[in-house]
Amino acid sequence: MHKLLIFNDEKLLHQALTHRSYRNEHFRAVSDNERLEFFGDAILSFVSGEYLYQRHPEMGEGEMTRRRIAMVDEEQLAKFAIEMELDSKMLLGRGARLDGGSLNPNLLSSTFEAVVGAYYLDKGCDFENIRPLIYELFDSVHPEVKIVRSELDPKNQFQVFVQKDGHTTPPKYITEKKGGSDHSPEFVSKVYVGDKFCGEGTGRSKKDAEKQAAESALAKLKKGR
Template sequence: MHPLLKFQNEALLEQALTHRSYVREHPRDAVDNERLEFLGDALLTFLSGDYLYRRFPEIKEDEMTRRRAALVDETQLAEFALELGIDQLIRLGKGMIQDGGSQNKNLLSSTFEAVVGALYLDGDRDVERIRPLIEDLFEQVPEEVMATRSTLDSKNRLQEWTHANVGHTPPKYATEKVGGSDHNPEFASQVYVSGKMIGRGKGRSKKEAEKQAAEDALSNLLRKGLLQRNTKDADK
């Protein structure tokens, strides 16, 4: 078993692996992992930023921001989850199992975040106890993969534009579930810069909705002449 899945408090690991669809079917004996997911997301943002700051002392802030996004995006975190065997351990409701939930990238990435949050709590809230384990995963991501993925992230591009043209406060996303079922939800997101809504998006996950909102914002900025067209996008 990977060290990231070795817990002193097994109940924390069990919770981290429990999707809300399982709780709906076992409401008396299970707690979902969404609070742990929130904590793990914050930890991964910090740890990835610190890791890149030390590993690449020569790169600028904008590139570090892009690479951080690449390290903790949905695709990469889902790959980490598969490497740990989380797809074999996650607790899902019957409907989610039938829909192939254990291979769903959004679900896998969210569960990985929950495991990180749980491991932090299991280690007496000492980030140094989990740093080596997380950085071991980061080290396995080739630099060229980080660089390639980083150029494709719309949320990152919007943050760069905001930093260069508005200020250091990043864009704010207001995202909520607006429809669909537990197995196939739909989310809507609005992105704000300096309190002004500049883009909207929808998706089957919070991350996808926010990505679409960022892309809509970039399109709006481009149409208004406030953003130069990305040459890579123009070549497609």
């Protein structure tokens, strides 16, 4: 576990590590980590924006948006989870374990988000107490990696198209779980610009579904040129 990741309330950490597949097999287990995952995702979105604003005063809004998406995407958060040794500490159900859940980027990134949410609560809901941990992780990502991944991400590309087309509001993704099992869910995402429907995608994680939706929207834009 990371040297800065010290919890006062171990129950919060336990909940953050508990996947719903584990809870379904252990009825006495605490609540699963889905609410904490949602909370941690929101925290990371804010802190990553703040990090870029503070670290890169020369960077424009469009570039900051692209970098932020790349810094908190599934692949990067899964790497953070492994660096913090969460892969060996996740509480997974038997099926999820047999399916290699401890190596699944979706489960790893979701667990990382949940741990961030729990850590924020444990530290008195004070950003000052969690910045050292998150900033250190962001600092560890090589600048060139941030640039390359931000350029390749379809959500970033679609954002650029939208901005060039004169829209001031970013694309909005509406993503819902539509099926699958506890350890292998299926999500459907629809992307809108304003009230206009632009594309739809499916995936085994919210992030994958949103990427597919962005790719669908990009394909329509390029076809219409």
